[in-house]
Amino acid sequence: GDSVTQMEGPVTLSEEAFLTINCTYTATGYPSLFWYVQYPGEGLQLLLKATKADDKGSNKGFEATYRKETTSFHLEKGSVQVSDSAVYFCALVKAAGNKLTFGGGTRVLVKP
Amino acid sequence: GAVVSQHPSRVICKSGTSVKIECRSLDFQATTMFWYRQFPKQSLMLMATSNEGSKATYEQGVEKDKFLINHASLTLSTLTVTSAHPEDSSFYICSAGKGGSRTEAFFGQGTRLTVV
Numbered sequence: 307g308d309s310v311t312q313m314e315g316p317v318t319l320s321e322e323a324f325l326t327i328n329c330t331y332t333a334t335g336y337p338s339l340f341w342y343v344q345y346p347g348e349g350l351q352l353l354l355k356a357t358k359a360d361d362k363g364s365n366k367g368f369e370a371t372y373r374k375e376t377t378s379f380h381l382e383k384g385s386v387q388v389s390d391s392a393v394y395f396c397a398l399v400k401a402a403g404n405k406l407t408f409g410g411g412t413r414v415l416v417k418p
Numbered sequence: 419g420a421v422v423s424q425h426p427s428r429v430i431c432k433s434g435t436s437v438k439i440e441c442r443s444l445d446f447q448a449t450t451m452f453w454y455r456q457f458p459k460q461s462l463m464l465m466a467t468s469n470e471g472s473k474a475t476y477e478q479g480v481e482k483d484k485f486l487i488n489h490a491s492l493t494l495s496t497l498t499v500t501s502a503h504p505e506d507s508s509f510y511i512c513s514a515g516k517g518g519s520r521t522e523a524f525f526g527q528g529t530r531l532t533v534v
Contacts, residue, residue, distance in 0.1 A: 350511065399522070406464075
């Protein structure tokens with residue numbers, strides 16, 4: 307079946323550091339790929355998405371490129387802030403109906 | 419985007435009682451909603467798919483008689499945890515999509531259930 311694997315956390319960074327969270331997927335066909343962010347005690351918010359190969363999703367300084375050849379969708383941000391401290395989930399959806407397959411989540415802690 | 423509202427955000431109940439959690443799509447109609455459970459510091463586990471006007475589809479290992487799902491309208495799905503036990507304490511999250519294939523889902527704020 308479909309699966310998403312992302313790097314385990316926690317990832318601890320200093321403010322203004324570069325952040326990369328690796329995400330790879332296994333799926334047949336052509337899934338859409340997403341990054342969701344979860345702040346403490348809250349639900350999930352869509353951070354960015356890409357629907358086809360070579361698409362780049364971007365939002366709030368975060369970027370991720372849909373790489374079909376490596377089945378990857380790595381999340382990057384050039385300069386993190388304390389407010390970026392959260393749990394980040396990589397996910398894919400393939401079939402109609404918005405049923406998501408999630409990675410395990412990566413907790414990011416940014417220290418001042 | 420689209421707004422999905424979940425209520426209550428926190429609830430504490432006694433063992434043996436039932437708790438109902440509501441999930442509403444505020445500005446769109448959702449024929450399908452999803453209910454997830456999240457354990458501390460873990461990912462989301464899909465519990466069931468809620469289908470408007472029909473029975474929910476439960477994932478393997480999820481007790482349908484314990485976690486009752488009702489999707490009576492295109493904007494409301496409810497999850498009722500029946501005869502709650504402390505091990506049911508968890509963070510429950512719903513999501514809904516606006517339709518179409520391979521599109522993103524919109525999530526509610528989540529409900530923190532504590533059974534004492």
